[in-house]
Amino acid sequence: MAGTLKNLNVLMCGTGEYTTGWTGSGASKSDKKIGVVALTLFDLRRLGKVDQLGMVGVNGSKFPAIRQHLDENIGNVYKDFDLSFDAFPDENKVDPEAYKEAIDKLAAGDAVIIFTPDSTHYPIAIYAIERGIHVLVTKPATQLLSHHNALIEAAKKHNVVCFVEHHKRYDPVYSDAKARAKTLGEFNFFNSWMSQPKSQLETFRAWAGKDSDISYYLSSHHIDICCWILQDIAVPTRVVASAAAGIATSEPYNCVPQTEDTITLLVDWQSIKSSKHRGTAVYTASWTAPLKAGVHTLQHWYYMGEKGDINIDQAHRGYDLTFDDTGKSWVNPFYMKYSPSESGHFDGQRGYGYISIEKFVDAARSVNAGLSQPSDYDAHGLPTIANTVLTTAILNAGRISLDEKRPVGIKRDGDQWILE
Template identity: 80%
Template sequence: MVSDKKINVLMCGTGEYTTGWTGSGASQSDKKIGVVALTLFDLRRLGKVDWLGMVGVNGGKFPAIREHLDKNIGGVYKDMNLTFEEYPKEGKVDPEAYKAAIDELKPGDAVIIFTPDSTHFPIALYAIERGLHVLITKPAVQKLEHHNVLIEAAKKQGVVCWVEHHKRYDPTYSDAKARVSTLGEFNFFNAWMAQPKSQLETFKAWAGKDSDISYYLSSHHVDICCWILQDIAIPTRVVASAAAGIATSQAFQCVPNTEDTITLMIDFQSLKSPHHKGTAISTASWTAPLKSGVHTSQHWYYMGEKGDLAIDQAHRGYEVTNDDTGKAWVNPFYMKYSPSMTGHFDGQRGYGYISIEKFIDASRSVNEGQAKPEEFDGHGFPTIQNTVLTTAILHAGRISLDEKRPVNIKRDGDKWILE
């Protein structure tokens, strides 16, 4: 049962995933009008959300963002209230504007964080310590020790803290997890995820400076792997390798040492048998070819003791050809942007939408005393507790690249550590 009481939500981050607006204008990806703001506007229409705020670093962007939202959301869907409070105000530039915005909220309100990876931890901790529920885009944080701090802080404050791993809500991935449970011991997992070189322009402000392609893209499939193996095996060691040269070329001019493609090789140990070990490989790139028909090429293969399965989420048997853009393979299960027959937003069944709605529902339930935050750990949701091994693997991969060595993952009491 979910409360009838609405919740106030602050959006941290004003970029592509929140608004569909980037540093170079409207996004040209499959998120042309964003995901977060659109979903929250619709949840307000449906009576789950009340006040909305949005905070960035440069307040001067808001006039263009509002015009973009008015045209592409307000001008397309019926009954959408697009009002939101902006921070920083009066067009000011303030890297810590999130503090002033969060300070205006009250315990039980919610914060959704879609900002550069390196800023997730301070924003999330600031919000949690003030009794706010928090949803963080992947990767939750870049360091395992920071993830452990958020686990403890959320537990102390009694708030919901989840990571927006929306792939867990993809019906194909969810079905695969159920089927894997019948395949016995884990043996091999191989995942590929790539986006076109144009992403280097979209992310140039932080690519190679604040984060890397493994944190940005491999976080999806590393989490899926850990989720699938939750009761089967645990990671024990990570070795990483990287390709480079395209991002730092004259064409893109990313900062020195920006990797093009990163591969993580992860050793797993069975939880039930000391004799069974497995290997997972996760590769991510933002230097894939342009105009390949998909924005994100993504597939993975799983082999267990008693069988295997393969998923190609880039080509779902649904293709569209246009005179201007050529052939494209589309994914209607993620976000549906076409209006309903009545002219309203009609994307409530998309797993990008569901991921945010589930967090909103959980936060409202906790506010009304209908659930406790820790109850969601046992329900397969991407809680901060349930995603700790994802962070451990990604952090170990970064250390492996920087220090050119394998990194071990171990349990130390009730915490996971790297060595």
């Protein structure tokens, strides 16, 4: 018999910019100065959806500075926040596998939210799922299609919610565009651009080029949006990748020799309903954009269908500010709202960065109460692990194409997608 909704215990895996707004060199200089994950969970606890919180990193010595940062920039800004959380590992320890100890302290039905370097997503997610823990993992879910398929099977076996944090699906403009694309007939062409300033190479120097690349990190956003739009229209069949290099590996960034600056994936799409209709998609991402472009993330895409097109510029939303010291900047109030409400409380519940986390918390609580099944959410257009498999297939194929200098095929083999 279905029970009542109980508050969810959540472990945050990762202590960096997106979780806390804190980087190794201090508070982030990006548009996420006080983070997204911890702030959202503190608010969901205030609103009665979340209970106990934990946070796990690799180096426990960071936690005093993180707690001070959260106290100063969240506790002193918003009313009625409980900022308490359990920290792993201990302050005097460095332990790359501290996530195991932290997850072992959870109970089945609790949740983890994973914002760690791309190469660590799979081992953390599979460890949690096999213990009956619900998982929200940032994009890319995994770097290998085989790992993504393994997470799909494990989540099904253990009957847990596993979502990928593709928050762009909750952007009101993108979700409106998806609905309108359904009226445009067969797919013909898609082109996306996403970039961040060269300063990100300093933020990500510890892993840039070693553990992941700019395509996994940034193109995952728009590849997922394209896959989401084309969910019942077309499937990808072939990927060819090309990369520019030379900036990230030079002064002052000095990233490892294999680090690319800008990566482009050219993808063939085959119509599901019509053998004669094929489409082309071009996805480009860069982390060597100019430093003072007035926006942290430049992002736009173009979609052309049989009966019309869609053109979206999500960097310039018709809303710009000018400051004497920094010049003109374009802002995005739809993602996270950091200014307090009239009563002094956090007021960002309508931002799509917040909604993305809240949807996962709501789903996990509903499954725990017996009110829904994890598989129900596959039919809702939400970024479940099952609904995002083609995004990983394209990204993985792109990496193989760069490394092996060849086209890579994508095809269905029984109930799984595989690479050729």
